[in-house]
Structure formats: structure tokens, C-alpha cells
Amino acid sequence: MTLRVSVIGTGYLGSTRAAGMAEFGHQVVGLDVDPERIATLAAGRSPIYEVGLEPLLARHTRSGRLRFSTDYTVIADWADVHFLALGTPSRPDGAADLSQLHAAVDALAPLLTRPALVVGKSTVPVGTARRLEDRIRALAPAGDGIEVAWNPEFLREGFAVDDTLRPDRLVFGTQSARALETLEQVYAIPLTEATPVVCCDLATAELIKTAANAFLATKISFINAMAQMCQAAGGDVVLLADALGYDSRIGREFLNAGLGFGGGCLPKDIRALAVRADELDVPVLSQLVEAVEAINAGQRDGLAELAIEQLGGEVTGVRIAVLGAAFKPGTDDTRNSPALTVADRLHAAGAEVVIYDPQAHLPPRDNFTQVDSVEDAVTGAEIVLHLTEWPEFRYLDPEALGQLAKTKIILDGRLKLHAPTWRDAGWKVVQIGRASSL
Numbered sequence: 001m002t003l004r005v006s007v008i009g010t011g012y013l014g015s016t017r018a019a020g021m022a023e024f025g026h027q028v029v030g031l032d033v034d035p036e037r038i039a040t041l042a043a044g045r046s047p048i049y050e051v052g053l054e055p056l057l058a059r060h061t062r063s064g065r066l067r068f069s070t071d072y073t074v075i076a077d078w079a080d081v082h083f084l085a086l087g088t089p090s091r092p093d094g095a096a097d098l099s100q101l102h103a104a105v106d107a108l109a110p111l112l113t114r115p116a117l118v119v120g121k122s123t124v125p126v127g128t129a130r131r132l133e134d135r136i137r138a139l140a141p142a143g144d145g146i147e148v149a150w151n152p153e154f155l156r157e158g159f160a161v162d163d164t165l166r167p168d169r170l171v172f173g174t175q176s177a178r179a180l181e182t183l184e185q186v187y188a189i190p191l192t193e194a195t196p197v198v199c200c201d202l203a204t205a206e207l208i209k210t211a212a213n214a215f216l217a218t219k220i221s222f223i224n225a226m227a228q229m230c231q232a233a234g235g236d237v238v239l240l241a242d243a244l245g246y247d248s249r250i251g252r253e254f255l256n257a258g259l260g261f262g263g264g265c266l267p268k269d270i271r272a273l274a275v276r277a278d279e280l281d282v283p284v285l286s287q288l289v290e291a292v293e294a295i296n297a298g299q300r301d302g303l304a305e306l307a308i309e310q311l312g313g314e315v316t317g318v319r320i321a322v323l324g325a326a327f328k329p330g331t332d333d334t335r336n337s338p339a340l341t342v343a344d345r346l347h348a349a350g351a352e353v354v355i356y357d358p359q360a361h362l363p364p365r366d367n368f369t370q371v372d373s374v375e376d377a378v379t380g381a382e383i384v385l386h387l388t389e390w391p392e393f394r395y396l397d398p399e400a401l402g403q404l405a406k407t408k409i410i411l412d413g414r415l416k417l418h419a420p421t422w423r424d425a426g427w428k429v430v431q432i433g434r435a436s437s438l
């Protein structure tokens with residue numbers, strides 16, 4: 001059954017979700033207050049680097065199934081379902097800033113004269129869905145005819161299209177059989193492919209999403225703490241992670257030690273969880289999150305210190321090549337990027353930092369230079385730092401790069417380089433968490 005679906009907010013999540021809803025066969029309007037973004041999307045182009053997104057946008061803007069608008073009157077009484085896909089960035093105190101969500105429902109609600117389902121996709125503090133429903137019902141002429149459901153999003157940058165079209169699970173937080181039925185119609189295609197579904201109340205749905213990100217962050221920080229133990233005790237964290245991963249109860253994913261997690265989601269979502277846990281008087285959870293954050297921050301500091309140590313303790317005027325600026329491979333997103341934190345630290349210590357990333361293009365800054373190739377970055381460098389594990393960095397030619405570098409030292413902050421190949425070419429390879437390389 002074809003539904004009329006609006007997706008409000010066309011950032012990473014919203015633009016992918018809008019295109020995905022069209023692929024599921026629905027009539028879709030993506031709405032955003034940013035006219036430039038809407039014009040780009042309406043032309044079938046993607047404002048972000050995300051594999052597979054542009055072809056999907058192009059296909060459905062051409063077919064007429066996917067439209068974009070800045071005008072709430074276009075969607076208000078037209079859509080059967082309104083998805084809220086707005087950003088929830090951090091406020092200065094770490095709590096989630098819900099102002100975009102509030103602005104969206106304040107613009108939409110007064111225009112809703114017939115019953116509709118409003119479905120939250122944004123990551124929010126538990127309790128938000130219920131408060132949004134009160135807010136919408138108070139403003140909407142349709143009043144109690146408007147229902148709120150929560151359907152959290154689990155897509156990963158770099159895999160956003162695939163995760164949207166073939167989700168590993170669906171979570172439907174609803175309050176009525178009618179809302180559940182509507183969500184089943186929205187997701188009819190993945191449901192025919194036997195995608196697991198968890199049906200629950202609003203609070204559980206909100207918490208599932210935050211818990212997933214908190215658990216992933218905890219897994220990463222756990223392995224990074226073990227990396228520190230390996231360094232202290234003479235062990236090898238990669239072998240340790242491999243061995244843990246063979247235990248199916250643990251699993252190998254998200255046990256890649258290194259610089260730790262960054263990006264627009266994990267750091268902000270776990271901070272907001274800690275704030276909410278304190279509000280609800282669950283201090284053990286905020287303490288756990290604080291430990292996870294402290295380990296994560298320590299990895300960035302530790303890597304910068306290790307680089308300075310390798311250079312004999314003094315980096316003033318020393319040229320340092322940084323490979324990678326995105327917070328992870330497969331994206332041009334540099335929000336809360338561990339690579340950039342390390343670059344900033346080294347610049348602050350006096351180094352001349354030169355960065356290369358295959359996709360992330362940084363606005364010009366005083367504290368480092370961005371170049372267009374690995375070769376340009378490495379030329380004249382006294383140390384090379386591998387900070388974002390783009391696959392192409394694995395296939396670099398250490399012989400050729402050795403001719404360009406001033407000193408052949410490489411610090412592998414992501415533990416993805418094949419150290420023997422680099423060593424054979426005369427490089428000193430330092431890998432955090434692998435004591436034998438230190």
C-alpha cells in the first residue's frame with residue numbers, strides 16, 4: 001500500500017530516509033528550512049558524500065515519487081505519516097538540544113486539521129516523545145487525532161543507504177494498534193524480507209537507540225583500555241581482540257582499538273544519556289558513560305604524546321603528515337574527528353601539520369595545511385600519522401613514500417597498516433596497543 005510520507009529535516013538521516021521511503025514505494029516529500037539544501041536535493045543531488053545516495057535521489061526525483069519543499073503547508077494535511085528526522089546536537093551542558101524538533105512541530109502542528117501519525121526518528125532523551133505529543137496536540141486543530149510514535153534510526157554513515165533499505169532490525173514504539181499498523185505499512189518491504197521487529201512503548205523505543213550507541217562506545221573504549229594494558233604489560237591488542245571476537249557472545253565488531261570514536265552521533269548521544277541518567281537519578285549509568293568518555297579522550301591525547309615522544313620531545317617547526325581527517329572512512333564528515341583533535345594538539349605544540357584526506361575537504365584554517373595527495377603530505381615529513389583508516393592507505397607504497405619523507409617513522413593510530421611491509425621498506429612502524437612496536 002502506497003502511503004503519503006513527509007520527512008522533516010533533510011540532513012544525513014532525513015535525506016537518506018526520504019530517498020529510502022520512495023524506494024519502498026511511497027509518495028514522499030522531504031522538508032527542510034534550508035532552501036539551498038532543498039534545491040540540491042530536488043535536483044537529485046546529494047549534499048553529502050555517501051555511497052549510493054545520489055543515484056537513489058536521482059531515480060526518485062525523476063520518477064516524481066520524491067519531492068522536496070521548504071513549505072509546511074505542502075505536507076501538513078497531505079501526508080498520512082510525518083517523520084521527524086531533525087538533528088539533536090549537544091547543548092553546552094551536554095544535554096540534547098531539542099530546539100530543531102520543537103521548531104518543526106511548532107510549524108507543523110497548527111496546520112494539522114486531520115488525523116495523522118507523527119513518527120520520531122531523531123535520537124532523543126527518554127521522555128521526549130510523550131512531551132512532543134502533548135505539544136502537538138495542544139497546537140493542532142486535529143487535537144487528539146494526532147498520535148506520536150517513535151521509530152529510531154540505526155543507520156551508519158558510509159553505509160546509510162544499505163542500512164536504510166536493508167535494516168538489521170526495526171523498532172516500533174507505539175501507543176495504539178492503528179499506529180503500529182501504519183508503521184507496518186511504511187516498512188512493508190523490509191518486513192516481507194523477515195527483518196526482525198521489536199514492538200514496544202515510546203520510552204523503550206527512545207532508550208533502545210541511546211543504549212545501542214552507548215554500548216558501541218563502551219565496546220570501543222573497553223578495547224582501548226585493553227590497548228593501554230597491552231602497552232603497559234607487553235601485549236598485543238589486535239591479537240587480543242581477535243581472540244575475544246571468536247567468542248560469539250562478544251563478537252569482533254567494534255573491537256578495533258586505536259584513536260577511539262568520534263563523529264556526530266556516539267559522542268553527543270552518550271553525553272546526553274549521562275545527563276538524562278543524572279536527571280532520572282541513575283548515577284551508575286552516568287558514571288559508566290564518564291569512564292567511556294575519559295578512555296576515549298585519553299586515546300587522542302596519548303597518540304599526540306606518542307608522536308611527540310617519537311620526535312624526541314620537541315616538535316616546534318617539525319613537519320608532520322596526517323593521513324585522514326574524516327571521523328571514519330567512507331564519509332566526508334569531520335565532526336568530532338579524532339584525527340583533527342590530534343592534528344590540533346600537535347599544532348598547539350608547535351608542529352607544522354599537513355593533512356590529506358580522500359574525501360573530507362576542510363575549510364582553510366591557520367593550524368594546518370590540507371593537500372591533495374598522500375605524496376604531498378609525506379614530502380619532507382619527520383613522522384607520518386595514520387589516523388583515519390581509508391582502505392587506500394593500506395595499499396600505499398612504503399618504498400616510494402620513503403623517498404619523500406624526511407624521516408621514515410609512521411605511527412599507525414588505527415592498527416590497519418601491514419607493519420612488516422613498511423618495515424621491509426626501512427620504516428619504523430609504531431602501533432598503539434602493540435607493545436612490540438613501541
Ligand code: UGA
Nearest residue numbers: 153154155156157220254255256260261262263265327328
Ligand atoms: C553510529 C552507530 O554505529 C549507528 O548505528 C547509529 O545509527 C549512528 O551512530 C547514529 O546514531 O546516527 P556512525 O556515527 O556512522 O554510526 O559511526 P560508527 O560506525 O558507529 O563509528 C563511530 C566511531 O567509532 C568512528 O570514529 C569509528 O572510527 C570508531 N570506531 C568504530 C572505533 O574506533 N573502533 C571500532 O571498532 C569501531
